[in-house]
Amino acid sequence: MIKVGFYQFCPTFGDKRANLHKIAEAxxxxxxxxxxxxxxxxxxxxxxxxxxxxxxAESIPGPSTLFLExxxxxxxxxxxxxxxxxxxxxxxxxxxxxxxxPEGYKATYRKAHLFFEEKLYFAPGDTLxxxxxxxxxxxxxxxxxxxxxxxxxxxxxxxxxQIICHPSNLVLPGKGQQITRVRxxxxxxxxxxxxxxxxxxxxxxxxxxxxxxxxxAPTGELLAQxxxxxxxxxxxxxxxxxxxxxxxxxMNDLFADRRPELYNIGYGRACAPSGSL
Numbered sequence: 001m002i003k004v005g006f007y008q009f010c011p012t013f014g015d016k017r018a019n020l021h022k023i024a025e026a027x028x029x030x031x032x033x034x035x036x037x038x039x040x041x042x043x044x045x046x047x048x049x050x051x052x053x054x055x056x057a058e059s060i061p062g063p064s065t066l067f068l069e070x071x072x073x074x075x076x077x078x079x080x081x082x083x084x085x086x087x088x089x090x091x092x093x094x095x096x097x098x099x100x101x102p103e104g105y106k107a108t109y110r111k112a113h114l115f116f117e118e119k120l121y122f123a124p125g126d127t128l129x130x131x132x133x134x135x136x137x138x139x140x141x142x143x144x145x146x147x148x149x150x151x152x153x154x155x156x157x158x159x160x161x162q163i164i165c166h167p168s169n170l171v172l173p174g175k176g177q178q179i180t181r182v183r184x185x186x187x188x189x190x191x192x193x194x195x196x197x198x199x200x201x202x203x204x205x206x207x208x209x210x211x212x213x214x215x216x217a218p219t220g221e222l223l224a225q226x227x228x229x230x231x232x233x234x235x236x237x238x239x240x241x242x243x244x245x246x247x248x249x250x251m252n253d254l255f256a257d258r259r260p261e262l263y264n265i266g267y268g269r270a271c272a273p274s275g276s277l
Contacts, residue, residue, distance in 0.1 A: 003032040003236070005235030169207075
């Protein structure tokens with residue numbers, strides 16, 4: 001058994017120092033093995049120019065990850081959080097999830113499916129979805145809108161992920177919380193959704209974030225859920241090995257029953273043309 005959790009909070013736009021100290025205070029209270037924080041939780045979300053993104057984004061590993069490494073090493077903790085990443089060599093910025101552990105920085109995942117005006121400021125990630133064996137569990141990382149694409153979760157589940165760590169800034173009321181329960185159930189995996197709450201209003205634009213972070217069992221059952229508003233740090237005990245059992249009945253295994261030879265997914269048509277035999 002391991003302890004997993006989320007910290008739901010409302011970052012202050014542009015104030016990385018304040019946000020990191022708020023995160024540090026929460027992690028000091030957290031007695032957990034794996035914790036997940038929201039998307040872009042060190043900077044805030046509602047950028048108004050590329051210049052703002054360039055100024056607030058940072059290299060990974062970099063100052064923010066180094067600051068957090070002190071906590072993860074001392075508390076023997078695995079941490080997944082969302083950050084704005086600047087790739088100096090490519091001259092691009094990414095909306096990324098970062099994995100930091102007891103031995104420091106481990107990995108970066110760059111969001112593959114950008115939502116709305118994120119496309120103005122970030123480059124889409126183009127690396128394969130990877131599973132990381134932490135010793136205590138096998139995890140995959142997705143960022144916010146990635147959950148709308150079932151192929152992303154299925155790719156991680158087929159690669160052996162037992163837990164999906166999902167930093168988010170959800171703005172569509174109820175949708176993300178509903179979809180992630182379905183993704184957990186259809187892949188028989190645990191899901192940790194760490195969503196932010198609150199309002200950001202900048203440059204004549206306004207976003208209301210939906211909170212309601214949650215931890216979901218492979219059955220789709222809610223093991224923990226925050227309110228739509230307000231800070232929340234919740235931790236539950238799980239057995240990651242439960243995610244290895246893909247049976248829904250004695251005669252139905254979700255992965256063994258797949259028929260990939262019939263799906264024809266990818267860039268082609270999903271079914272045969274009308275009139276064909």
